[in-house]
Amino acid sequence: MLTALYNTIIVSNGNLTAGKAVILKAGKIDAIVNEAEIPADAERINLNLALLAPGLIDLQIYGAGGSLFGGLPSTQALQQMETTLLQQGCTGFLATVATNSDEVVLKAIAAAKAYRSKSIGNFLGLHLEGPYLNAARKGAHPAKYIKKATLNEVKHWIELANGEIKMITLAPELQDQEVIDYLHQQNIILSSGHSDATYVQGKAFLNKPVQAVTHLYNAMPPMHHREPGIIPAIFEERPYTSIVADGIHVNFTMIALAKRQLGNKLFLITDAVTEATEGTYQHQFTGDRYTMPDGTLSGSALTMLNAVKNCVNKVGIDMPEAINMATLYPAQLAALTSKGKVEAGYDADLIIFDPEFNFLSSVLNGTLHHTNKINPII
Template identity: 35%
Template sequence: MDALLDAQIHTGSAVLTDSAVLIDGGSILGVVPRSEVPAGATRHALGGGILAPGFIDLQVNGGGGVLFNDRPDVEGIRAIVAAHRRFGTTALLPTFITDSRDKRARAVEAVAAALAAGEPGVLGIHLEGPHIDAGRRGVHDARFIAPPDDVDLALMTRLGPGRTLVTLAPETVPSEVIRDLAARGVRVCAGHTAATWEQMEAGIASGVSGVTHLYNAMSPLGHREPGAVGAALTDDRVRCGIIVDGHHVHDAAVRLAWTAKPAGTLFLVTDAMPPVGAPPGDFQLYGETVTVRDGRCVSADGRLAGSALDMATAVRNCVRRIGIPLDEALRMAAAYPADFLGIADRRGRLLPGLAADLVHLDDDVRPLATWVAGKMERC
């Protein structure tokens, strides 16, 4: 048994001092006052800082110089996971964006193999496209955008163990398909969508339960046509991921979303690309160069192409730029994505019986170490 001491502990429901997190065998045994640490426990003095649940990122396109679309194999997944672990993310969904059906099938098979091999930090897969609106595609390749058929439906539901999250445009996908996906346990998110408010509400009624990168690549909020953004902000059934990097969404719009959405229904994603955890430099997407400058990933025609954001920076931005309290920002990076994905009984909080996935941060919210299933790694 190990006891982690001498840090401010954020459990996901409380902020504790003079306490310790007890872990053993990959699981959390409990959080106890320092005076109640068992005599036989191995004590680890952290020397201050913040101890919190490991971050959970549901939208990770790449990292460590690797793009999942280009490396849809276990080795590629392993490299992406390792890159993000340096920034406090202990579990994630490798995200495969619009591409050929063959490559999409390989991506699903790679995640299934990673799960079967017990690769740490892999929760399942996020399939972002290709069933999206061509006019709101962003940098997604228009050649591969198409409505779903039976083969696509089989691909979206064949992962087995692990979680599948699908981003689609609800106005382009029949309601019966959305209902079928939701009934099979797939988390269905609206994204890259030109949906009207009415079309969004119809999608939500059919089983859309989330929104991918709120505000970006979707019909905006207008005072006569609320659009997809209006439905996302006003329908409490919907949970929204948001990119807080100062480039994708104006700080005031982030603050509006945080104010409008009930606690627990707004969570952080990075939409990260290969530059995260890699030496500075540009990268290739669909055979074209994406330029990385000042934290922005931009295609040749000026479109944002994912981000160079890590989750620790997203949390720090929430606190510094938006004014969100630290304990809430930490929940937005761990507890709330776990709730949305349906894994709160395993991850996202420091509770007895949950996985010993933690991050130790300094007082400036910069990662010092992570624990994945109780195994510590310096950042």
């Protein structure tokens, strides 16, 4: 069966395209055609000039819908994340686990494996942010759980996870080369984060083979005219670099600076959490942000679409490029070769939103999903 999404503006690969219809078939984008060429047997869905873009991809999020998977992992929390995030246009995410006890990490691995067969399709796997961090830049991560990686432990977790661990944030300057090499050989995305690396250390490991940086500016040495730190090394080596575009974790002026320096390597994450009253991470919402009970800034209250909106309205990034930062670039980093564009042959994972960045609908695996509040499909 064919489905035709028409009367829309397509946002993909840095471009805006009108007058075209997107033809869906068997969970894929079958073709992009002129509206006059929509196949006669296709079910026609009028998007009423709404914007149609690739589904948003969040490579770092801890919880959603009131379930904090990152601190209290379970299959139920993953199910809640999938449901909630799909209602925000996020058709792909890595459920993230912060520095914690070994027991919690193992619970997260077990939950991911148990949930895989039940997933509706937007849960892509796990991102371990820690415990192999630098305590000097711990942020909201508890120092008592931070440790240096051992090859035996890393191998055990990777083998036990059976492919579910996709990304690990660590402090490369503290790890043995054999650990870095092993993880790279397993096709795990290695991201430098909560690191106290110097400029020279950053130059030595960025893209060699650490291919990413976690939440730019946060939990790393600030730039200084005598001690440049890792940030200038990031700007020079240009690994894929995530940023939290909420104006709280990072000032919008600094996001603009990063965009000028990193171009198509800067991508958006939410780093989002939910409130929790038990476990290691008892996040408290204080109006526009989450903090730990001691007041330390923790995860964000962002959605991916609001991150895109902030990049356009607050940073001055063109909307098609801001969409790339939430779709194409994370897809490229994660080697999701069939996601991140609205093109023939790509997965039919899409977001539909209005010019004011209000979410309208999602398409996942070719199936339309929408909220009860807003339904533009007539």
